[in-house]
Amino acid sequence: MAEPAQADIRQWLSGLARKNQRWIRATVVAGALVGLATIVQMALLAWLVHQIVIEGQNASTLTPWFVALVATLLVRTLGQGFQTQFAARCSEQVRRDARRQIHRHWRDAGPVALADSSAGTLAREWLDHVEALHGYFARFLPQMSLSVIVPLAILILVFWLDWLAGIFLLLSAPLIPIFMALVGMGAEKVNQQHFETISRLSGQFLDKVRGLTTLQLFRQTEDASRTLHRRSDQYRKITMKTLKVAFLSSAVLEFFASVAIAVIAIYIGFGLLGYITYGPSADLTLFSGLLILLLAPEFFQPLRTLSQHYHDRAAALGAGAEILARLATPVGGEPASDTPASLPDHGLSLDNVTLSYQGGKPVFANLELTIERGKAVALTGASGGGKSSLLHLMAGFIQPDSGAISVFGQPPGQCPFGWLGQRGFWIQGSWADNLRLTSPEASDIAIENALRLVGLGSVLESRDQGIHSLIGEDGQGLSGGQARRLSLARIFLADYDLILLDEPTAGLDATSEILVLEALHKLAEAGKTLVFSTHHQALLTLADQVLIVSDGEVRHA
Template identity: 35%
Template structure:
C-alpha cells in the first residue's frame, strides 16, 4: 500500500528523502554537540581549566546547539510539506474517482463515511507520512551512525549498545503480537460500548415515550463502567510493549554506566570518552523511542489509507468510450438491444435480455413493482452503469462508443428525489447550463411552473436553498428539477416520478410541467401515476428484470393480468 502510494505520488519520495536527510544531519549535530560537551566538562573537571581556556569549545557547543534546533525545525516543516502534498493530491484523486463511480456506488455507501474518509481520513495521513515513515528509516540510520562513531571512541561500549539494540524490537514485536490478539478480541465490544452513548441520546425521545428515560440513566452508568473495565483490560496489554521498550533502554543505559564506572576505576578508559558514551547512549535509543510514540499515529494512518485505497481501487462502472466526441442529431431514436445487466454483488441479473425501442418524440411509460429493474434501465440510459451484454443504440450508433460526458449532453434527467445544492435557486437551475442568462433561467422556471413559488421566496431567485438554506417541499424541488431539464433542452428525457403522492395542488402543477417538457422529446418515464400511463404513447411492463409487455393502456388492460394488477391495486386498497 505504501509502495502504491509512492508510485502514484512521485514528489512525495523527494520529501521523504529530504526529511530523512535532515534527520541524519540532526543526528550528526547531536554527536558534535555531545563531543564538545564532554570535552568541556572533562577539561574543567579533570584538567582544572577555567572558563577562558574552554571558551572556544563553548562557542562550538553553542553553534552545534543552534544548528541542531534549526534542523529539528526544518525536518518537521519538510516532513509536513511532503504530507500536505500527498494529502492534496490524494483528495483530488478521491473526489474525481467518486464522481466516476457515480450514483449507483454512492447510494449504497453512507455519505458521512465517504466524506469523513475524504476529509479526516486523509488528514490522518500527515502523522503517518510526515513523522512515522521517516522515523522508520531514521530508527535504522541514526543508531548505525552513532555506533560507527562510538566504535572509534570505545569499541567495548559500542558493542554493548549495538548488542542490545535488536533485542528491543524483537521483544516489542513478540509482546505486541500477543496484545494485538487480545485487543482484536475486545474490539467489537469496545466499539459498541463507545457508540452506545450517542445512540442513547439520539433515542431519548423514544425512551421518553415508553417512560424508560429516567431508568436509562442507570444503564448509562453501567455501560460506562463496563467500557472502563474492558478498555483498561485492553490497555494493560497495549502498554506492555511500551514497558518493554522503556525497561530495556533504561537497563541498557544503567549497564553501560556501571561498566564504564568499573573500567574507569581500573584505568582502562579515561573520563572524556566515558562521559561521551554516556551522553550518546540515550541518543542511540532515542529514534526507537520516537518510533514508539509515532506508532499509534502510524497505525491510524495505515487504517485510513486502507479505506482510501478501497475506494480508489473500486473499478468505475463505466468506461470512457473512445476519445472523439461526436455530433448526434437533435432527434433521437433509442434502441435497447437484448440488454442484460447484473450488479457485481447480486447473483440474479437485474435486467435479462431487454429489447425496447423509444421512437423519436414519443413518451414511453415504464411500470413494474419495486425491484423489477426500472431504475437500472434508467441508469443504463444515463450511463451511470454499462450493460453486461447487449447494446444501447442512439440513431443506430452504440452509445458505449461515445465519451461519457459527450453522451450525457444529450440526456436530461428528472430524478425521483432531485438534489438541491447549497446555493441560490438561480445557481441550482443554471446547473444545467452554466452560461444561461437570468432571463433564460426564468423562462425555464416559468415552463416548469416554478416561477410563482420562487418569486414568493424571501429573496426570489437569489434565495439560498439546499441543506443549509431554505427548505423546499417535495413538489417544489421537483419543479426546480424540471426547470433544469427545460434549460438543458436535450433530445432525450429520463423521468422518475415520485412514489408518494404530493399534495393535490403540487400534483397538478408537476403533471402539467411534465407534459410540456416531454412534448417533442424522446421520453422515458418511470411511472407511478395513472394519469401518466394514460397519456403515454406506449407502456412497457417490467417484471423481475424481464420486459413482459409493450402497448397502450387499453391494449394492456385486455392482454396483461400483470398490468391490470398494477393499475387496479389502488382500487383494491380502498375496498
C-alpha cells in the same frame, strides 16, 4: 467490500510515498542534521565538563567552546524547524494524491454503485480517512529512516571511544527491533479492529442522536443512554486489551534503554576507578565516559520516537484498508464490448440485454426494447419489478452483464441528459448557484424563467434578492416537492434531448404534483424524449406509450 490484504495496503501506501519521495528525503536530511547536531552538542558538553572538573580550566579559556556549543544548538533548532515544515508539506501532497484516486473511483463506479453506501460514509472516507494518513507520512515514514541513521552514527562514535561500551549498545540494539516486531504484529491486527470498533461506536452514538426526536416521542431516551453507556464500556474493555499489548512494545524499548544506560554507567564508573583491568577501559577519561553516557539515551531516542508514532502507522493501515476496499470495489466494468448495431432511427434501444445483481437471479434476461426519439414513455409495474434498473441502464449508471444499449446511436451516458431521482437535490447557496451547477453559463433571465416554469416563481417574489437569495435562509430548507421542482428547473434550463425520471410525482403534495405534471407536459411537447417510472394515473395518461415492467419482463400495456 472485501477486506484487502495487508500487503496490498502497504503497497498502496508506498506507491503514495514514491510519488512524494522528494519531501520525505528532505525531512530525513533535516532530521539527520538534528541528530548530528545533537551528537556534537553532547561531545562539547562532555568536553567542557572534562576541562572544568579535571583540567581546572577557567571561564575565559573556555569561551570559544561555549560559543561553539551555542552555535551547535542553533543548527539543531533550525534542523528541527525545517524537519516539521518539510514533513507537513509531504503529507499535504500525499493527501491530495489519495483524494484524487478516490475521486477517480467515484467517477468510474457511477451513481448507482455509490448509492449503496451513504453519502456520509463516502465523505468520511474521502475526508477523514485520508486525513488519517497524515501521521504516517509526516512522522512515521521519515522516522523509520532516522531510526537507522542516527543510532548508527552514535554507534560508530561510541566504538571509537570505547569498543566495549559500543558492544553493550550493539547487543541491546538488535534485540529491540525483534521485540518490537513480535509485539507490533499482535498489536497491529488488534489495532485495526480497534479502528473498526471506533467507527461502529461512533455510528451508534450518531444514530441515537439522529433519531433523538423519535426516542423522545417514545420516551426511550434513558434506555438509549444506557445502551450507549454499555456499548461504550464494551468498546473500552476491548480497546484496553489491545492497548495493554501495544504498550508492551514501548515498555520493552524503555527497559532496554534503561538497562543499557545503567550498565554503561556502572561499567564506565568502574573503568574510571581502574577496577577493570582488561579491554579499553584504561583509556577512559571523564570526557569519553560522560560522552558515552550522554549518547546512550540519544541512541534509543529515535527508536522511542518511532514507537510513539506506531499508532500513526496503524491508523494509516486502518484508513488505508477502508480506502483501498473502496477503490477495489468493482466499478461495473467498461460498457459491454459488443458495440450497438448501427441504429439509423436514433432512438433508445436495448438489444439482448441481461442484467443481474451479484449472483442473484437476473433482473432482466435477453431484454429487447426500442423507444423512439421524441416519445414520452411511462414504465409502470409493482415496486421491485425492475423499473429503476431499466432507467439506470438507459442512463449508463449501471452496465448490463451482456447485450448492448444505445442512446441516439451512442453508448448511454455519453451525452449530457436530464435525470430526476426520487429525491431532488439542492446545495446550500442561492437559487442561481443551484441552477448553475449543471448549466454554468446560464443567464439570470434564463434561470428565472426556468424557476417560473416549475412553479417556484412565487418563492422568488417574496425575496429581495430574487434568484440570488439563499435557499433555506428561513431555516426550513426546501420541501420534498420543492426540491424536486428545483431539479426539474435544472432540466428545463439545460435543454437536454433525453430526460429520465424515477417516480417524478411520488410523495408530492397536490400543488407540486400539478406543477410537475405541467412541466413534464411542456417537455414532452417540446419534442424531448422522456422515460419515467410511475404509478400515477395522470402521468400514465401523459405518456405516448406505457410499458409494464414486472419480473424481468417488459410488456406494452
